[in-house]
Amino acid sequence: MATTLRKVGLWILLFLLMILTACEEEVSPKNEKKEPENERVADSGDKLKIGFSMDTLEEERWPRDRDFFKEAVESLGADVMIREARGDDSLQIVHAETLISAGVDVLVIVPHNAEAVATIVNKAHNAGIKVISYDRLVKNSSVDLYISFDNELVGELQAKAITKLVPKGKYVYIGGANTDNNAHLLKQGVFNVLQPLIDKGDIQIVYDQWSENWTPENAYANMQAALKTNNNEIDAVIAGNDGTASGVIKALEAQGLANKIPVAGQDAELAAAQRIVQGTQAVTIYKPIKTLAYEAAKAAIKMAEGETVKTNRKMNNGKLEIPSLLLTPIAVDKNNIDDTIIADGFHQHDQVYEKPAE
Known part of the structure; x- marks a missing residue:
């Protein structure tokens, strides 16, 4: 009798184990699928x-x-x-x-x-x-991707605008930061235009220097050195951007040469637009x-x-x-300033034509 009961109990235990195993096999796949589905729903709701x-x-x-x-x-x-x-x-x-x-x-x-x-x-x-x-x-x-304006073309536009005003003479180049690849591209563009004229003897580069960190202060120091080295006998200046152009023009003003020597910049800063109207800067390059x-x-x-x-x-x-x-960038001077940076709303007319403080 005892042997019979033990056998029955063993069979019951085996039966219960079979049921439990079957339940685990049925539940586990559902749980495994459910968690990733929840993760995907959460991910799809996240913004990039x-x-x-x-x-x-x-x-x-x-x-x-x-x-x-x-x-x-x-x-x-x-x-x-x-x-x-x-x-x-x-x-x-x-x-x-x-x-x-x-x-x-x-x-x-x-x-x-x-x-x-x-x-x-x-x-x-x-x-x-x-x-x-x-x-x-x-x-x-x-x-993976580089997106910019055609910086070599920016330099070419600067040089074309200045050589149109001064086809022959002594030129100064005040570049941007040597550590910035754009500064090199800009300079390459400038000299794409200037080099044939240099080779002909029409243009002479009498000073050529980078301005650390693009600062107007460093550009001012460079322009002071250029003027001193050449006894103020300079005919045109091409600057790396409008910030460095401001330093150049400050040095020219100190020598009474502002409005007399054409200066090119780029970036179409408001101060540069004002200087173009006032006549102390000849050209800037507008990059929308x-x-x-x-x-x-x-x-x-x-x-x-x-x-x-x-x-x-x-x-x-x-x-x-x-x-x-x-x-594609756009060259801006006093002749097209209204039709470009002002027409686009980049700067307001009243700001550009604001009279300098007395």
Whole structure:
């Protein structure tokens, strides 16, 4: 009898174990499917996140870039995280690492130092994040896209405008920051135009120097040295941008030469537009920044969604031929200032034609 009961109990135990195992097999697959489905629903509700690492906001144009880019990204339904490095390479790298850690889908960089920030591109790629080089090309890196204006053409437009005014004479070139690839592209464009005239003997370059960090103060010191070296006998000046042009013009004013020597800049800053009206600056180059910011934002969203961005050039950055989207700049002088930067609302008429303080 006892043996019979033990056998019955064993059979009952085996039966219960079979039922329990069957239940586990039935429940487990459902649970395994349910968790990823919940994760996908959560992911699909998240907005894309674009990181924007900026060199500086000190010059007039960069707050415009920041605001237009933010406006464009948000209008496309994504979020943007913006960091400004205040011209500090180390801080820009730290900021980029912060954006990468925050899980941005695409990182957009305005590099302070074209060489130093190559490490940012590597860090981003290691995290599976694509990188756009905004306005300035990151050198010696595998950056995914470069979007800017045709900076070589900017230099060519500067030189064409000045040589039209001064076809022969002594020229000074006051460049931007040697660490900025754009400064080199601008200079290349300038000398594309000047070199044939130099070879003919029509133009002589009597002073040629970079201005560290693009500052007007460094450009002012350079222009002072140029004037001293040449006993004020200078016929024309081409400056890297409107900020450096302001330093040049300040040095000319100190010698009573403002309005007498044509000066070219670029960026279409308000102060430059005012100087053109007043006659102390001959030309600036207008680069519609809103167009640049919106194109960069659209490209960032497309890249984040795995789409291909249409480009129109390839630019060599010392390592690779980088797919590039280059926009067209416009030369502005007193004859077309109303039809360009004022007509576009880039600056207001009353601001441009504002009389200088007595």
